[in-house]
Amino acid sequence: CLWYGFLTVTKTQIELAMSSGRRSRRPSSKPGSTASESARAAGAGGAGGTGGNGEAAARPDGRLQVVVIQAMKIPNAPPASCTVTVGSAQCSTKVTEGGSQPVWKYQTILDLDSPFDDVVMDVYDHSSSPRRLIGRAIYPLYKLVDQTPFTDYLRLEPLEYKESTPTLMNESVEPTLGELRIKLTLKYVVRVWGPALAGVLHHINDQNSKALILLDTARENFPDHPKLLGYRSAVLLSLGKDQEALDDAMRIVKEAPALSEGYFRLGNVLLSKYKFPDAERTFRMGLDKCPTDLRIHEALSLLQKRLRKQDIKSAISKGRSAFEEKRFQDAYDAFTAAIENNRNYVYYIYRAITSACMGNTQSAVDDVLKSIELKSSWPKINPTRQGYLRKEGEHNSFLRRRWMVFTHCFLFYYHTSTDILPRGVICLYPRFEVTRRIGKSLKCITIKARARTYQLKADSNDEGVEWHTMLDRFSQMAPVLPRDESENLVLWSKPPPPSQRVASSRRSMRVGVGARGVRTSGVVTIDKEDVLQESLLHKLGKVRKTWVVRWFALMRDLMLYYFEQKRFNEEQKPKGAIPVAGGPFPRVEGVG
Numbered sequence: 001c002l003w004y005g006f007l008t009v010t011k012t013q014i015e016l017a018m019s020s021g022r023r024s025r026r027p028s029s030k031p032g033s034t035a036s037e038s039a040r041a042a043g044a045g046g047a048g049g050t051g052g053n054g055e056a057a058a059r060p061d062g063r064l065q066v067v068v069i070q071a072m073k074i075p076n077a078p079p080a081s082c083t084v085t086v087g088s089a090q091c092s093t094k095v096t097e098g099g100s101q102p103v104w105k106y107q108t109i110l111d112l113d114s115p116f117d118d119v120v121m122d123v124y125d126h127s128s129s130p131r132r133l134i135g136r137a138i139y140p141l142y143k144l145v146d147q148t149p150f151t152d153y154l155r156l157e158p159l160e161y162k163e164s165t166p167t168l169m170n171e172s173v174e175p176t177l178g179e180l181r182i183k184l185t186l187k188y189v190v191r192v193w194g195p196a197l198a199g200v201l202h203h204i205n206d207q208n209s210k211a212l213i214l215l216d217t218a219r220e221n222f223p224d225h226p227k228l229l230g231y232r233s234a235v236l237l238s239l240g241k242d243q244e245a246l247d248d249a250m251r252i253v254k255e256a257p258a259l260s261e262g263y264f265r266l267g268n269v270l271l272s273k274y275k276f277p278d279a280e281r282t283f284r285m286g287l288d289k290c291p292t293d294l295r296i297h298e299a300l301s302l303l304q305k306r307l308r309k310q311d312i313k314s315a316i317s318k319g320r321s322a323f324e325e326k327r328f329q330d331a332y333d334a335f336t337a338a339i340e341n342n343r344n345y346v347y348y349i350y351r352a353i354t355s356a357c358m359g360n361t362q363s364a365v366d367d368v369l370k371s372i373e374l375k376s377s378w379p380k381i382n383p384t385r386q387g388y389l390r391k392e393g394e395h396n397s398f399l400r401r402r403w404m405v406f407t408h409c410f411l412f413y414y415h416t417s418t419d420i421l422p423r424g425v426i427c428l429y430p431r432f433e434v435t436r437r438i439g440k441s442l443k444c445i446t447i448k449a450r451a452r453t454y455q456l457k458a459d460s461n462d463e464g465v466e467w468h469t470m471l472d473r474f475s476q477m478a479p480v481l482p483r484d485e486s487e488n489l490v491l492w493s494k495p496p497p498p499s500q501r502v503a504s505s506r507r508s509m510r511v512g513v514g515a516r517g518v519r520t521s522g523v524v525t526i527d528k529e530d531v532l533q534e535s536l537l538h539k540l541g542k543v544r545k546t547w548v549v550r551w552f553a554l555m556r557d558l559m560l561y562y563f564e565q566k567r568f569n570e571e572q573k574p575k576g577a578i579p580v581a582g583g584p585f586p587r588v589e590g591v592g
Contacts, residue, residue, distance in 0.1 A: 062112040062188035064119070064141075065149075068093050070103040071123060072153065073178025074134075078127040082180070086110055086141070087117040095126050100178075115141055115188065115196040116227035121180055123156060134158070137180050142200040144186035153179035192221045200231055208238045226256040233265040237272055245269050260290035267299060276307055312338045312347075319350060323481055328358045345374035346482075349408065353479055356409055356429040361451050364427045368410055376420050383407040385470050387463060388417075389445075392455035399457055406471070409479045411447075426454060429479050434471040447471065531555060537562075550575070 068082045077100045083092045089110040096102035119139045124131040135156030144150060156178060188194075199214030215232045222228050229248045236245035246269050252262030263286025270279035283300045286293065319334030335351040338344075352367035371378065380386070383405045390399035391413060402413040402423070411426040432449040436442070442461040445468050447454040458464035534553040539562060541548060550562040553574075561574040 060111040060113075061192040062115060062186065064089075064110045064112055064144075065183075065185040065187070066091065066106075066108055066110060066119075067183035068104045068106040068121070069181040069183065070101060070105070071156070071178060071180050072101055074100050074102060074123070075178075076125075076127075078125040078134075080134075081124050081126060081131075082106070083122045083124065084110070085120045085122070087113045089113070098127075112141075112188075114222060114225060114227065115193045116200065116222075116225065116231070117141055119184060121154070121182060123180065135180075137182075139182075139184065140200075141186060142197045142204065144184060145194075145197040145201055147186055147188070149183060149185040151181075151183040153181050155179055196222060196228065199235075203231055203235050203238075206238075208235045211235045212239065224251065224255050226252045226259050226261045230261040230265050234268070237269060242269060242272060258289055260286040260293040260296055262286075263289065264293065264296050264299065267296070267303075271299075271303065276303060276310065279303055280307070308341050312341050315341070316347070316350070319354075320481060323350075323354060323357075326357075328354050332358065343374065345371040345378060348374070349378075350481055353409060353429075353481060356427050357479055359430050359450065361427045364410075364429075365425050368425050368427075372421065379405050379407055379410070379412045379422065384474070385467065386417075387467070388459060389413075389467065390457040390459075394452065399455075404456075406474075408482065409474075427451070428475075432475050434468055434475055436468065442468075445471070 064086060066084050068084065071080065071082070074080060077098050079095050079098045080102045081093050081095045082104060083090065089112055091106075091108045091110060093104040093106040096104065119141065121137045121139075122133055123135040125134045135158060137154035137156050139150070139154060188197075195214045196218035199211045199218055202208070202211035202214060212232070212235050215228060215235060218228060219225075219232075229252050233245045233248035233252075236242075236248065246266070249262055249266035249269055252259070252265060254262075256262065263282055267279045267282040267286070270276075270282060280300065280303055283296050283303065286296045287300070290296070315334045315338040319331045319338065322328070322331035322334060332351060332354045335347055335354060338347045339351065348367045348371035352364045352371065355361075355364035355367060384407050386403070386405040388401055389404045391402045391404075392399055402415065403417045403419070405412040405414070405422075409427070409429040411428060412422040413424055413426070414422050426447075426449065428447070428449050430450065432447055435446045435448070436444055441464070443458045443464040445456040445458070445464060447456065456467070458467055532554045534551065536549055537552045538547040539550045539552075540546070550564065552560055552562045554560050560578040562576055562578070563574050
């Protein structure tokens with residue numbers, strides 16, 4: 001039983017709606033054929049799907065002129081062809097003899113069924129039988145709304161078939177498929193297609209109020225069109241009209257049960273209601289109908305990540321509660337479950353502190369070292385105390401000068417203050433004592449821990465007293481877990497002293513990170529819950545020194561993503577990312 005906002009719908013009711021939709025579907029003018037196929041049957045049809053000029057052929061409301069020019073940098077130089085698909089219309093080029101830059105110069109005209117389709121361009125490798133899909137470029141029709149020719153290179157995304165299901169290749173591998181040069185010209189009847197194309201374009205630009213008016217106007221020409229209802233459902237969901245968005249999604253499932261559009265929109269409505277299990281079942285029902293829908297695959301992947309995150313939060317909450325109640329074994333098991341779902345350095349620290357309280361010193365040290373492998377800088381972020389001390393060796397009584405860092409019941413020692421990795425870790429809990437040798441100066445400190453006794457010596461009496469006082473105070477306190485990740489585990493830098501701050505009322509500031517912003521490629525999954533701050537900012541381009549408006553979103557991991565659209569959502573891809581963990585950032589004088 002699935003809970004859809006304000007009403008309850010069972011899987012049986014959805015199947016009944018689908019079956020009634022099949023019985024009530026209106027027949028076309030020619031059973032089993034589309035409008036463009038009827039037009040081609042009446043005229044002289046070419047290989048590219050061009051409609052005829054006979055009197056009986058109805059002129060379509062939209063036509064797309066396609067010119068496939070050539071591809072660039074195709075790996076392995078195979079015999080290749082290109083297939084262009086727009087809805088039910090399709091055309092294919094000839095197969096080249098081979099080469100990394102196949103040239104086709106193929107031209108045709110496609111009669112289109114609706115303005116809601118994408119132009120899908122697939123490049124195939126014919127070196128083996130059957131042919132193999134090696135790359136895909138997609139260009140939406142709404143970008144051709146002004147009816148001006150579009151000519152450019154489109155990036156070929158690497159695709160491969162696994163059990164007849166197209167999936168994205170490993171995103172960590174840089175794709176080498178090159179680009180496809182193509183020319184597209186859309187001509188359409190403005191009165192019929194204009195509102196639909198403009199409505200979709202306004203929705204993409206996050207102008208949903210205008211988009212809703214235009215899409216409602218387009219319903220006069222495309223009543224109950226599945227993709228129009230899909231876009232309308234997305235617009236209504238963005239405007240906060242969840243019930244109407246749900247109604248449109250359910251209408252798609254009823255009228256077009258074989259399409260995945262309804263399940264995709266219905267799943268998105270459930271996601272907005274945080275009905276994760278119901279959304280997962282809905283997405284899987286859509287994949288049963290259309291296993292090759294990449295949108296549902298990506299949405300399902302995002303949903304599964306959210307479910308894992310929910311499980312992790314539940315495990316961490318249980319572990320913290322058990323730790324406060326001194327049920328350390330239960331806390332250890334809960335933190336282990338969180339680590340199995342996500343190898344986060346914070347969870348290793350939680351488990352290390354728990355192991356120390358249980359007396360498992362070696363296990364605690366092992367977990368600390370694993371956390372340092374994941375994020376080597378965390379011990380030096382807002383530590384309780386740090387400074388140089390001389391430490392006596394375990395087998396050699398010679399005192400060696402080490403940079404000591406104490407944080408969260410662990411004493412790290414480094415060769416110098418600039419070292420990234422520690423030379424060792426001392427686990428002080430579950431109990432330790434801090435004393436001084438009789439007759440020794442105030443510089444000397446003795447720590448009696450569970451594993452061994454450590455001899456330390458400060459550079460001065462004052463530093464020795466401060467270290468002794470601090471360690472003695474913590475020896476009498478029960479260990480506690482950090483309150484959350486933002487206490488001193490996330491890379492927040494300390495603010496500069498007031499004397500070093502730049503007093504300026506200017507609006508521009510330079511992000512002084514060590515490296516240039518990172519360009520993102522492929523699908524980047526971003527959770528809305530991890531957004532700390534988002535707003536519009538002007539960004540100075542790297543190549544073109546002009547200020548461009550971008551929507552910036554600062555994430556919890558201190559990555560500053562920027563987007564082309566005016567509002568962040570989890571479906572769009574960021575144009576780039578800037579690591580901002582090295583702040584603070586002074587304002588730039590003389591700018592803005």
